[in-house]
Amino acid sequence: xxxxxxxxxxxxxxxxxxxxxxxxxxxxxxxxxxxxxxxxxxxxxxxxxxxxxxxxxxxxxxxxxxxxxxxxxxxxxxxxxxxxxxxxxxxxxxxxxxxxxxxxxxxxxxxxxxxxxxxxxxxxxxxxxxxxxxxxxxxxxxxxxxxxxxxxxx
Amino acid sequence: xxxxxxxxxxxxxxxxxxxxxxxxxxxxxxxxxxxxxxxxxxxxxxxxxxxxxxxxxxxxxxxxxxxxxxxxxxxxxxxxxxxxxxxxxxxxxxxxxxxxxxxxxxxxxxxxxxxxxxxxxxxxxxxxxxxxxxxxxxxxxxxxxxxxxxxxxxxxxxxxxxxxxxxxxxxxxxxxxxxxxxxxxxxxxxxxxxxxxxxxxxxxxxxxxxxxxxxxxxxxxxxxxxxxxxxxxxxxxxxxxxxxxxxxxxxxxxxxxxxxxxxxxxxxxxxxxxxxxxxxxxxxxxxxxxxxxxxxxxxxxxxxxxxxxxxxxxxxxxxxxxxxxxxxxxxxxxxxxxxxxxxxxxxxxxxxxxxxxxxxxxxxxxxxxxxxxxxxxxxxxxxxxxxxxxxxxxxxxxxxxxxxxxxxxxxxxxxxxxxxxxxxxxxxx
Numbered sequence: 065x066x067x068x069x070x071x072x073x074x075x076x077x078x079x080x081x082x083x084x085x086x087x088x089x090x091x092x093x094x095x096x097x098x099x100x101x102x103x104x105x106x107x108x109x110x111x112x113x114x115x116x117x118x119x120x121x122x123x124x125x126x127x128x129x130x131x132x133x134x135x136x137x138x139x140x141x142x143x144x145x146x147x148x149x150x151x152x153x154x155x156x157x158x159x160x161x162x163x164x165x166x167x168x169x170x171x172x173x174x175x176x177x178x179x180x181x182x183x184x185x186x187x188x189x190x191x192x193x194x195x196x197x198x199x200x201x202x203x204x205x206x207x208x209x210x211x212x213x214x215x216x217x218x
Numbered sequence: 219x220x221x222x223x224x225x226x227x228x229x230x231x232x233x234x235x236x237x238x239x240x241x242x243x244x245x246x247x248x249x250x251x252x253x254x255x256x257x258x259x260x261x262x263x264x265x266x267x268x269x270x271x272x273x274x275x276x277x278x279x280x281x282x283x284x285x286x287x288x289x290x291x292x293x294x295x296x297x298x299x300x301x302x303x304x305x306x307x308x309x310x311x312x313x314x315x316x317x318x319x320x321x322x323x324x325x326x327x328x329x330x331x332x333x334x335x336x337x338x339x340x341x342x343x344x345x346x347x348x349x350x351x352x353x354x355x356x357x358x359x360x361x362x363x364x365x366x367x368x369x370x371x372x373x374x375x376x377x378x379x380x381x382x383x384x385x386x387x388x389x390x391x392x393x394x395x396x397x398x399x400x401x402x403x404x405x406x407x408x409x410x411x412x413x414x415x416x417x418x419x420x421x422x423x424x425x426x427x428x429x430x431x432x433x434x435x436x437x438x439x440x441x442x443x444x445x446x447x448x449x450x451x452x453x454x455x456x457x458x459x460x461x462x463x464x465x466x467x468x469x470x471x472x473x474x475x476x477x478x479x480x481x482x483x484x485x486x487x488x489x490x491x492x493x494x495x496x497x498x499x500x501x502x503x504x505x506x507x508x509x510x511x512x513x514x515x516x517x518x519x520x521x522x523x524x525x526x527x528x529x530x531x532x533x534x535x536x537x538x539x540x541x542x543x544x545x546x547x548x549x550x551x552x553x554x555x556x557x558x559x560x561x562x563x564x565x566x567x568x569x570x571x572x573x574x575x576x577x578x579x580x581x582x583x584x585x586x587x588x589x590x591x592x593x594x595x596x597x598x599x600x601x602x603x604x605x606x607x608x609x610x611x612x613x614x615x616x617x618x619x620x621x622x623x624x625x626x627x628x629x630x631x632x633x634x635x636x637x638x639x640x641x642x643x644x645x646x647x
């Protein structure tokens with residue numbers, strides 16, 4: 065899975081902290097960025113570097129919403145369902161997006177291009193409704209804008 | 219207020235780059251303080267400025283710093299809480315993304331004041347772009363010699379590690395944040411001991427919010443009295459108010475502490491949108507109790523809002539117009555808390571999920587006559603019965619939405635219709 069290639073980076077991460085166990089979250093981020101999700105091997109690799117039991121890593125992976133335990137789409141969409149977004153009409157646009165991609169919350173399109181997650185507040189409330197696609201926030205969403213954003217992705 | 223202070227660089231292009239920031243005066247105050255002041259003088263200034271924690275709790279910052287043990291042999295950690303997640307709040311993102319050097323300068327002065335040499339910035343995982351700007355700013359500050367073994371050549375060492383969260387609202391609670399930073403689940407800790415005594419890795423630790431720390435250079439530059447006079451007695455400075463929902467001009471506005479809520483809505487945010495009437499306002503993030511349109515004549519500061527039965531919290535103002543369905547708003551609020559409960563304490567783990575199931579039943583058109591009283595009972599049994607205040611925050615929307623709009627809830631239950639269609643929401647309960 066190419067985790068061995070990350071050993072140099074892992075070493076640098078571990079060295080930042082007074083205690084190695086503090087590197088669990090950044091190591092998991094690193095592995096997920098590389099592989100796309102957190103595999104059982106990634107958990108073992110994280111446990112080895114941070115010197116904690118694998119079960120502890122598993123606890124962490126299941127606690128935080130950003131770690132995926134199965135493959136997601138090439139583009140992962142977090143659609144904000146915070147109060148401000150609801151007030152600005154995000155439900156209609158969520159319905160539009162679900163229909164457009166023909167998937168529900170937590171699902172991935174058959175071509176593995178997009179996955180959808182209904183997210184709690186992403187704190188861009190001043191420009192609601194909004195969604196995150198991969199690293200980027202997209203704000204003041206309209207159906208047309210959703211088409212443009214998704215259409216511009218490979 | 220004459221000039222913006224915290225937000226002065228928000229509209230300056232590339233202010234996150236050190237060359238631009240320094241052109242605007244960044245690091246001048248820190249240089250002066252670290253070369254010519256004593257740590258006690260900084261603590262005194264921050265205490266006298268009446269700076270209060272702007273993450274939500276409003277605890278006096280100087281007092282928090284004073285809780286550190288004297289003659290302590292262990293390292294002292296400064297941890298910056300950049301885990302912004304309170305629904306309705308978007309202010310810290312502006313500092314992190316647009317003007318991180320302001321905060322780094324505040325970190326240098328604050329670390330010097332509390333004798334800390336190691337600083338962790340815990341930023342929420344979803345804030346990828348703000349993280350990239352912040353990390354670039356930290357790297358540039360290192361390259362300039364403003365961070366590292368000898369800050370400004372003074373021999374005083376400060377190291378900053380930027381640590382990303384991974385998607386958990388509870389990690390904004392400071393002791394949950396510490397557990398998360400130590401590589402575990404974000405479960406809040408029992409207090410006492412408070413973090414100032416036993417914090418990160420068992421060492422004395424001060425945890426301050428992004429905006430709080432960003433205020434520090436301005437206090438040292440212009441004086442404690444100047445800062446105190448910007449605000450109201452007991453609460454100095456300005457505050458970044460996030461305002462969203464049904465207003466014409468949602469945004470982040472820097473305004474003096476103690477400004478009237480109605481004035482923020484009318485004057486700064488352009489009033490209620492589409493010419494509609496105001497129905498309700500949440501003044502300080504989803505956790506704050508709701509205010510009705512008749513209650514918005516209130517000052518926006520910690521004590522005034524407490525007296526009004528709610529709280530300033532994170533100053534995330536959410537405005538609701540006359541068309542807003544309170545049942546729907548409670549549905550999304552209970553969904554949020556049920557999703558984000560860390561599960562450590564039974565009243566919260568069970569209560570948040572149970573409440574959400576009942577509200578889901580109501581919103582699907584299957585509400586029962588006793589449901590509202592049941593919800594109130596569940597909420598009261600969560601309040602003050604858990605390790606952290608999350609359960610209280612989960613109880614307050616239930617208590618206040620039903621308490622202030624009970625007739626609307628009763629009418630909804632009697633009608634037996636759903637406002638949210640099954641196409642939009644999965645309404646299993």
